[in-house]
Amino acid sequence: xxxxxxxxxxxxxxxxxxxxxxxxxxxxxxxxxxxxxxxxxxxxxxxxxxxxxxxxxxxxxxxxxxxxxxxxxxxxxxxxxxxxxxxxxxxxxxxxxxxxxxxxxxxxxxxxxxxxxx
Numbered sequence: 001x002x003x004x005x006x007x008x009x010x011x012x013x014x015x016x017x018x019x020x021x022x023x024x025x026x027x028x029x030x031x032x033x034x035x036x037x038x039x040x041x042x043x044x045x046x047x048x049x050x051x052x053x054x055x056x057x058x059x060x061x062x063x064x065x066x067x068x069x070x071x072x073x074x075x076x077x078x079x080x081x082x083x084x085x086x087x088x089x090x091x092x093x094x095x096x097x098x099x100x101x102x103x104x105x106x107x108x109x110x111x112x113x114x115x116x117x118x
Contacts, residue, residue: 063100064076064112
């Protein structure tokens with residue numbers, strides 16, 4: 001499905017159903033994660049969701065690589081550990097994150113752990 005939708009459909013795979021299954025599975029994982037987040041926070045309000053949370057998740061995806069789950073784990077670990085490493089520079093660490101992201105996107109757009117394609 002991912003490489004060639006027409007070829008998958010020619011082999012008898014229902015393209016719409018598979019895309020719908022993938023969407024549902026993603027929604028289930030997001031719902032479970034939201035439940036864990038709500039239980040941890042004990043109360044949910046619009047102020048609970050800030051831009052930096054979305055930006056951090058995006059940085060983990062870009063840093064680790066979008067093709068592999070281990071890449072996401074490496075990117076998430078790098079983002080969790082890097083604030084401790086850059087604690088001395090304080091508010092400048094977001095600038096460092098931005099520079100690292102731009103550098104990664106220019107010199108290694110596939111991420112730290114890229115997907116292996118033949």
